[in-house]
Amino acid sequence: MNIIIFLMALSPILWLMVALSLLKLPALKACPIALVIAIVLAMSYWKMPLLECITGGLEGVALALWPISIVIIAAIFTYNLCIATGSMDCIKEILAGVSRDKRILLLIIGWCFGGFMEGMAGFGTAIAIPASMLCGMGFPPVAVTVACLVANASPTAFGSVGIPTVTVAQIAGLKSGEVAFATALQLTPFILIAPFVMVCIIGSSVKALKGVWPLALVAGVSFAAPELIAAAFLGAELPVIIGSICSLIITIGVSKKWFKDTDPKYRIESNGPEREHKITAKEATKAWMPFILIFIFLLLTSKMVPSINHLLSAVKTSVNIYTGEGAKPYTFVWLATPGFLIGAAAVIGGKIQGADAKLMGKVFVSTLKQMWKTILTIVTIMTMSKIMGYSGMIAAIAGTMLSLTGSFYPLTAPLVGALGAFVTGSGTSSSVLFGSLQAQTAVNLGINPVWLVSSSTVGATIGKIISPQSIAIGAAAAGLLGSESKVLNKTVKYSAVFIIIAGCIAYFGSWFY
Numbered sequence: 001m002n003i004i005i006f007l008m009a010l011s012p013i014l015w016l017m018v019a020l021s022l023l024k025l026p027a028l029k030a031c032p033i034a035l036v037i038a039i040v041l042a043m044s045y046w047k048m049p050l051l052e053c054i055t056g057g058l059e060g061v062a063l064a065l066w067p068i069s070i071v072i073i074a075a076i077f078t079y080n081l082c083i084a085t086g087s088m089d090c091i092k093e094i095l096a097g098v099s100r101d102k103r104i105l106l107l108i109i110g111w112c113f114g115g116f117m118e119g120m121a122g123f124g125t126a127i128a129i130p131a132s133m134l135c136g137m138g139f140p141p142v143a144v145t146v147a148c149l150v151a152n153a154s155p156t157a158f159g160s161v162g163i164p165t166v167t168v169a170q171i172a173g174l175k176s177g178e179v180a181f182a183t184a185l186q187l188t189p190f191i192l193i194a195p196f197v198m199v200c201i202i203g204s205s206v207k208a209l210k211g212v213w214p215l216a217l218v219a220g221v222s223f224a225a226p227e228l229i230a231a232a233f234l235g236a237e238l239p240v241i242i243g244s245i246c247s248l249i250i251t252i253g254v255s256k257k258w259f260k261d262t263d264p265k266y267r268i269e270s271n272g273p274e275r276e277h278k279i280t281a282k283e284a285t286k287a288w289m290p291f292i293l294i295f296i297f298l299l300l301t302s303k304m305v306p307s308i309n310h311l312l313s314a315v316k317t318s319v320n321i322y323t324g325e326g327a328k329p330y331t332f333v334w335l336a337t338p339g340f341l342i343g344a345a346a347v348i349g350g351k352i353q354g355a356d357a358k359l360m361g362k363v364f365v366s367t368l369k370q371m372w373k374t375i376l377t378i379v380t381i382m383t384m385s386k387i388m389g390y391s392g393m394i395a396a397i398a399g400t401m402l403s404l405t406g407s408f409y410p411l412t413a414p415l416v417g418a419l420g421a422f423v424t425g426s427g428t429s430s431s432v433l434f435g436s437l438q439a440q441t442a443v444n445l446g447i448n449p450v451w452l453v454s455s456s457t458v459g460a461t462i463g464k465i466i467s468p469q470s471i472a473i474g475a476a477a478a479g480l481l482g483s484e485s486k487v488l489n490k491t492v493k494y495s496a497v498f499i500i501i502a503g504c505i506a507y508f509g510s511w512f513y
Contacts (some may be wrong), residue, residue, distance in 0.1 A: 002062075002400050002403060002404075003400070004368070005045075005396055005400065006396065006397060006400035006401075007497070008041055008045060008396075009041070009388075009393040009394070009397045009400075010397055012034040012035075012036055012037045012038040012041075012384060012388065012393075012423075013034075013419065013422060014422060015030070015033060015034050015037055016031070016034050016249070016422075016468055017031055018428055019033065019034075020383065020468065020471075020484060020485045020488045023148040023485075024483040024485035024486075025485065026481070026483070026484055026485070027275070027377045027468050027471065027472050027475075027484040028373050028376060028377050028481075028482075029185070029378040029473040030468070031377050031384070031468060032380050033122075033383055034351070034380075034381075034384055035380050035383055035384040035387075036350070037386050038384045038388050038393070039053060039057075039387060040393075040407040041391075041393065042387050042388070042390075042393065046391040046392050046393060048324075048387070048390070048392075050508065051095075051260065051289075051323055052322070052323055052324035052390065053324045053391070054386050055316075055321055055323045055393075056322050056324065056325070056386045056389075057383040057386060057387050058321050058322075058383075058389040059321040059322045059330055060379075060382040060384070060385060060386035060387070061379050061382065061383055061388050062319075062321060062330055062381035063330070063382050063386070064378045064379040064381070064382035064383070065332070065375075065379065066332055066337070066339070067333070067337045067338065067494040068124070068340050068378060068382070068426075068469075069271065069339075069371075069375045069378055069379070070337070070339030070340070070343075071122075071124060071125060071337075071338045071339035071342065072124045072128055072339075072367065072374065072375075072378075072473055072476075073126070073339070073343075073370065073371055073375075074338075074339045074340075074342035074343040074346060074365060075117075075124070075128045075129050075342055076129075076132065076367050076370065076371060076476070076477065077343065077346055077351075077363065077364055077367045078129070078290050078291075078294070078342060078343075078345070078346040079128075079129055079132045079133070079477075080363050080367050080370075081290070081346055081349075081350045081353075081355060081359075081360065081363050082287070082290060082350075082353070083136070084355065084362075085321045085350060085354055085355050085359075086287065086353075086404070087287040087288075087289075087353050088136060088287075088292075090135070090189075090279060090283060090284065090286075090287035091133070091160055091165075091287050092133070092136065092137050092286060093279060094279060094284055094287070095108065095109065095133075095137075096137070096268065097139050097279075098252055098255055098256060099256075099259065099260075099261070100262045100267050100268050100269075101212070101263065101267065101268070102139060102202055102267070102268045103199045103202055103203060103208060103212050103268050104212060104215060104255050104259060105134070105139075105268065106134065106144075106147060106198055106202050106204070107135055107195055107198065107199070107219045107251055107255075108200065108248065108251055108252060108255070109130050109133055110130045110134060110147050110148050110151050110198060111151050111195055111198060111219055111223075111247070112219065112244055112248035112251055112252075113133075113244075113248060114126045114127070114128055114129075114130040114148060114152065114155075114244075115131075115151070115154070115155045115223065115240055115243065115244035115247065115396065115444075116123070116156035116240075116241065116244035116245060116248065116295075117129055117130070118156060118158075118159045118160075118240060118244075119151060119155055119158060119159060119160075119161070119238075119239075119240030119241035119243075119244055120160075120161065120241060120294065120295060120298040120299070120338075122156070122159030122163065122338065123459055124158035124470065124473040125150050125162075125338070125342070126148070126151075126155065126159070127145075127148045127149060127152055127470060127473050127474045127477065128473050128474070128476070128477040129149040129477070130148050131144050131145055131148045131474050131477040131478045132477045134148075135478045135479065137268060138269070139202070139267055139268070140202075141478035141479055141480050142478070142483070142486055142487060142490065143201055143202050143204070144202070144478055145203050145357075145471075145474040145475060145477075145480060145487050145493075146487060146490045146491050147202055148202045148474055148503045149464070149465045149466075149470060149471070149474055149487070149491050150194055150197050150198055150201065150465060150491070150494050151194055151198055152461075152464055152465070152470065153190060153194065153460075153461050153462050153464060153465050153495075153498060154187055154190050154191045154194055154223075154461060155240040155243075155244070156421075156427040156460065156461035156464050157183050157184075157187060157240075157457045157458065157460070157461050158180070158183075158184075158227075158231075158236060158237075158238075158239045158240035158241075159240065159427060159429075160338060160418065161237045161238075161241070161298070161302045161304070162176075162180070162235070162236035162237040162238070162239070162240075163428050164426075164427035164428045164430075164431050164457060164460065165180050165431075165457060166236045166237070167401065167428050167431045167435070168431035168435040168453055168456070168457055169480055170454070171435035171436050172435045172436055172438065172449060172453045173353060173436075173439065174438035174439065174449060174453060175450075175451055175498070176235055176236045177231075177235045177236070178450045179231045179236070179450055179453060179454055179457070180235050180236035180239065180449055181228075181232040182229045182450050182453075182513065183231070183236075183454040183455035183457050183458060184227055184228045184231035184232075184239055185228065185231075185253070185454075186228075186455060186458045186502065186505050186506070186509065187227075187458055187461070188224045188227075188228060188452055188502065189505065190458075190461075190462075190498060190502075191220055191223050191224040191227065191243075192217075192219065192220040192221065192224055193220070195216040195219040195220045196209060196213065196216045196217075196353060197215050197494060198216075199212060199213075201287075201490075203266060207386055208266070211259075211263055212262075214258075215251065215254060215255055215258075215259055218250060218251060218254050219247055219251045220247075222246050222247040222250040222251065223228070223243040223244060223246065223247035224243065225243075225246075225257055226239075226242045226243045226246040226247075227240060227242065227243030229237040230242045230243065237302065237304060238304070241433075252444075256461070277439040280376050284413035286352060286353055287353070289349040289352050289353065290345050290346050290348075290349030290350065290353075290505050291345075291349075292349075293344075293345035293348055293349050294341070294342050294345040294346075296345075297341040297342075297343075297344065297345050297427060298338065298341055299336075301336055301341060304498050309336060312335040312336035313333060313336040314508075315333070315334045315335045315336070316331050316332060316333045316334060317331070317332045317334070318330070318331045318332075319331075319332070322386075322390065324390055331436065343426075347360060357436065370476065371476055373472075373481055374472045374473060374476040374481070377468065377469070377472045378469050378472060378473075381423070381468055381469050382469075384423065385423045388423060393433075394423070395437070397416075397419060398416050398434060398437050401415070402441055403417060407440060407445060408507070409445060410445075410447065410452060410455065410506045410507040410510045411503040411504070411505070411506065411507045412503060413438060413441075413452050413455045413456050413459065413503070413506050414436075414455050414456065414458055414459025414462065414502035414506055415459060415499055415503065416434055416456060416459060416476045416498055416504050417430050417434060417438075417456035417457060417458065417459025417460040417462075417463065418430075418459040418460060418462050418463030418495070418499055419429075419461055419463065420434050420456075420462030421460040421464050422463045422464065422466060422467050422468075426469075427457065427460040427461055427464065430456070430457075430459075430460035430461075431456070431457060431460065434456055435453060435456070438452050438453045438456040439452070439453050446510070447510045448513050450513075451506070451509060451510055451513040452506065452510065455502065455505070455506035455509075458502050458506075459499065459502055460506075462495055462498045462499055462502060463495070465491045465494060465495040465498070466488060466491050466492050466495045468488075469486070471484045471487050471488055471491070472484060473488060475487055478481065
């Protein structure tokens, strides 16, 4: 009977997997059907009252629009505005000046810069901005999207200045510093592996590692070591930010010194007009200004600067949306949210680059037209996830897995986290769904709860690889709307292998930690 309940609860997720991978339906068509399945089951078998179903779903809509969609719109607006002002051509030329090898550029932009964007903003920016930049440089869209999704599997745990890890620690009643270190420890193998996998993806073969595997190793080690140290001594807020910056500086330095020759097979040719003069420091700064401002704004308004953070965080509106048991007001934080800050940086940076209000308005409208399908997909997914969570469907999935696995549960703990991220598209939301469950399960099994909670967070980062929301963001950034199934078919194998590795780490590590 438990298996039947388990399969019923899992059916919206199973439908998405079948629809996207086998039926090859676009996410815009598959996700509303999954939502209908969730609503029918929640109201019939799980006896969820109509009003609670509606209000729970509306809370999902609110979360999808603010802060998630606003971040994505702001990120793509930033990129589109840089294109409109001509600054993106300058940025591409600067990066191409580091190397013309697409494998090296992928490591610098997709891995290092993408990790930085995840650490500072999260909510899809680490996929959207690097994918847009790389596609604009002539990279194959599907390969770029898959590579950026794989790259995002490691930094998510400490994304948005550590929100997922801090959140799960609070929910589980644990110290965030301890959870941060255990999470970083379990993520280290994936940080070391990811650059190699990315190179193989963009080169369509393991042979692509020839000649650049030492740089892939450098990119991984220079990210993993600082992240682990930061997690051990500074807590959950800074590991990815510090790791990505160290990796960016070291990877660029090493590539310019020892990887100057480009294999013709992997060479990217400039698709813009050649400049008559070398780019000056002033021109480079002007071109990078929106991204520089994003870094400054997000850093100054983060919890690392409490005075500014508290001031901006006070500008908020709390609304009672969900009406069911355990309902809490949903809070719209208007200023201290990545979407607003990225948008402000884009406007100020665009002004510095010479864009007037008319051009900005035109670019913003075109961005909305470009992104509306993605936004609708995300709204549908978040609505479904809230209904599944409030109705008890998510708890049924996790509870059945525990009863089936017993003492071997740690093997499946990352899978539970991955399922949460698959449904919600968010490492933080997965933490909210399963954090306390993982901690209580660990106590029941006599395992250190810090380790098991961390393994769930690791699983959530891996689940982001195949999350329909993440895939929709990547597909939109790469101009692949309607082709999400192609991306899913290529990413699912990496997610499966990573989950198996994470399960083994969680299980065997629980013996010693």
